[in-house]
Amino acid sequence: MIFSSGIFLILLIFDGAFSTPAISKSDGKYAPTWESLDKRPLPKWYDEAKIGIFLHWGVYSVPSFGSEWFWANWKNGGKPEKEFMRQNYPPGFTYQDFAKDFTAEFFTPTDWAAIFQKSGAKYVILTSKHHEGYALWPSKYSFSWNAKDVGPNRDLVGDLAAAVHSKNLKFGLYYSLFEWFNPLYQADAKANFKTNNFVVNKIIPEMVELVQNYTPEVIWSDGDWDANDTYWKATEFLAWLYNESPVKDTVIANDRWGVAIRCQHGDFYTCADRYNPKVLQNHKWENAMTLDKVSWGYRRYNYITDIMTTAELITTLTETISCGGNILINIGPTHDGRIDLIFQERLLDLGKWLSINGKAIYKSTPWKHQNDGITDYVWYTSKNATVFAISLEWPKNNTLKLESAVELFENKRPIVTMLGNLEKLKWSINKNRISKTVRIQFPNKATVACDWAWVIQIENPTLVHVVQNSVYN
Numbered sequence: 001m002i003f004s005s006g007i008f009l010i011l012l013i014f015d016g017a018f019s020t021p022a023i024s025k026s027d028g029k030y031a032p033t034w035e036s037l038d039k040r041p042l043p044k045w046y047d048e049a050k051i052g053i054f055l056h057w058g059v060y061s062v063p064s065f066g067s068e069w070f071w072a073n074w075k076n077g078g079k080p081e082k083e084f085m086r087q088n089y090p091p092g093f094t095y096q097d098f099a100k101d102f103t104a105e106f107f108t109p110t111d112w113a114a115i116f117q118k119s120g121a122k123y124v125i126l127t128s129k130h131h132e133g134y135a136l137w138p139s140k141y142s143f144s145w146n147a148k149d150v151g152p153n154r155d156l157v158g159d160l161a162a163a164v165h166s167k168n169l170k171f172g173l174y175y176s177l178f179e180w181f182n183p184l185y186q187a188d189a190k191a192n193f194k195t196n197n198f199v200v201n202k203i204i205p206e207m208v209e210l211v212q213n214y215t216p217e218v219i220w221s222d223g224d225w226d227a228n229d230t231y232w233k234a235t236e237f238l239a240w241l242y243n244e245s246p247v248k249d250t251v252i253a254n255d256r257w258g259v260a261i262r263c264q265h266g267d268f269y270t271c272a273d274r275y276n277p278k279v280l281q282n283h284k285w286e287n288a289m290t291l292d293k294v295s296w297g298y299r300r301y302n303y304i305t306d307i308m309t310t311a312e313l314i315t316t317l318t319e320t321i322s323c324g325g326n327i328l329i330n331i332g333p334t335h336d337g338r339i340d341l342i343f344q345e346r347l348l349d350l351g352k353w354l355s356i357n358g359k360a361i362y363k364s365t366p367w368k369h370q371n372d373g374i375t376d377y378v379w380y381t382s383k384n385a386t387v388f389a390i391s392l393e394w395p396k397n398n399t400l401k402l403e404s405a406v407e408l409f410e411n412k413r414p415i416v417t418m419l420g421n422l423e424k425l426k427w428s429i430n431k432n433r434i435s436k437t438v439r440i441q442f443p444n445k446a447t448v449a450c451d452w453a454w455v456i457q458i459e460n461p462t463l464v465h466v467v468q469n470s471v472y473n
């Protein structure tokens with residue numbers, strides 16, 4: 001009886017959220033087709049922000065062994081996981097038994113948000129639900145498999161959202177469409193996805209609940225790959241999100257909405273994990289990567305060599321921004337609500353670097369060249385009439401040789417400085433029969449505050465003049 005009235009309620013909510021008359025092109029809104037959805041302009045904040053923090057947190061943070069795929073690996077016969085369970089847990093111990101130890105007693109959302117703010121990130125994306133199905137908020141559709149009912153007894157999504165907003169950062173939600181062991185999903189899969197009870201009764205109502213309760217600015221969908229976008233009702237959901245939802249004007253969604261959709265549709269493309277094409281893309285994209293190179297969820301036994309160095313992080317960031325991407329930097333918090341010191345240090349280092357060099361990153365646009373023609377550790381960004389050459393190494397002999405930037409110097413008088421340093425840098429053009437290069441004299445390293453990578457700012461006063469004229473004419 002309770003079950004059937006529950007279903008009735010769900011269908012009512014679903015029906016209300018998707019009443020199709022509102023979705024039509026004639027009143028200037030988006031139709032539930034990719035053709036229509038792809039016409040939506042990208043809300044400006046996202047491209048300007050450039051840097052986000054990604055958090056993988058869930059029941060897998062309790063065993064914190066292998067990766068966030070622990071449950072599936074264990075059940076599918078993964079040797080390390082089976083052996084770990086045999087050695088450390090009694091027979092009959094289930095994955096669900098881990099949930100009571102997902103305690104989060106040290107989770108202080110304002111402290112987390114302060115670290116994210118100091119890292120220089122402008123948005124934070126939390127796994128509201130990973131493939132295990134455990135909801136980090138009191139989902140009405142995930143009875144007793146959510147953070148309020150078992151584990152921390154707390155609305156982790158709501159608490160983090162409030163703290164992130166209090167630091168003026170944007171808050172977004174990762175959401176896994178599929179759930180490995182949900183019987184509703186398994187039944188649909190068995191029917192070759194000709195039925196979609198799982199999507200109608202669980203996924204769509206849950207995503208609508210998340211959007212209505214927490215007004216996330218990013219929907220980061222995942223776990224889409226078994227079925228197509230029709231099965232997931234992806235275009236209907238996105239049309240509702242863009243037409244009707246409380247975040248319709250500012251929200252953005254990624255591209256993981258079913259077979260063959262990735263890298264083809266969506267406000268921004270994520271394509272593959274750690275996507276970093278190193279060439280300019282013609283659509284907004286995001287490099288979702290993780291500081292623990294082996295795992296997205298926390299692992300208790302990681303080694304320092306598994307963790308990206310600050311230099312590697314800044315290299316990846318530079319390549320990504322130069323080619324028009326955003327970077328989403330993942331860390332896995334612990335089951336008891338801590339952020340491992342090594343991750344805190346990496347994030348604070350990044351913040352230090354950005355406090356000097358952020359001018360070349362935030363609100364920048366790709367320049368006509370990305371990677372320099374002869375010096376492969378130099379990547380470019382630009383902002384109006386200014387070009388930034390980001391040098392990932394300190395050049396030998398203190399002299400940086402550039403090929404792609406010659407046009408900014410020849411017959412011009414650019415003002416050349418290193419960010420964080422007031423000194424005007426000397427430069428000269430060097431021509432021989434086969435090439436032209438510009439040589440920029442770096443300052444004395446002892447006078448430079450910055451570490452890891454150095455930004456040469458090339459301001460062209462002539463172009464600044466032209467830009468201003470065109471603005472005022």
Ligand SMILES: *[C@@H]1O[C@H](CO)[C@@H](O)[C@H](O)[C@H]1NC(C)=O
Pocket residue numbers: 192193194228229230231
């Ligand atoms: C999507 O998948 C369903 C179920 O397998 C199938 O019936 C349908 O034709 C597919 N749609 C497209 C557009 O491929």
Ligand SMILES: *[C@@H]1O[C@H](CO)[C@@H](O)[C@H](O)[C@H]1NC(C)=O
Pocket residue numbers: 365383384467468471
């Ligand atoms: C710089 O360019 C942006 C757009 O790329 C524009 O909004 C802004 O007004 C420009 N600033 C100046 C000083 O020209």
Ligand SMILES: *[C@@H]1O[C@H](CO)[C@@H](O)[C@H](O)[C@H]1NC(C)=O
Pocket residue numbers: 397
């Ligand atoms: C290093 O710089 C000095 C002067 O700045 C120059 O004479 C010398 O040739 C340079 N060496 C190399 C290897 O470029």
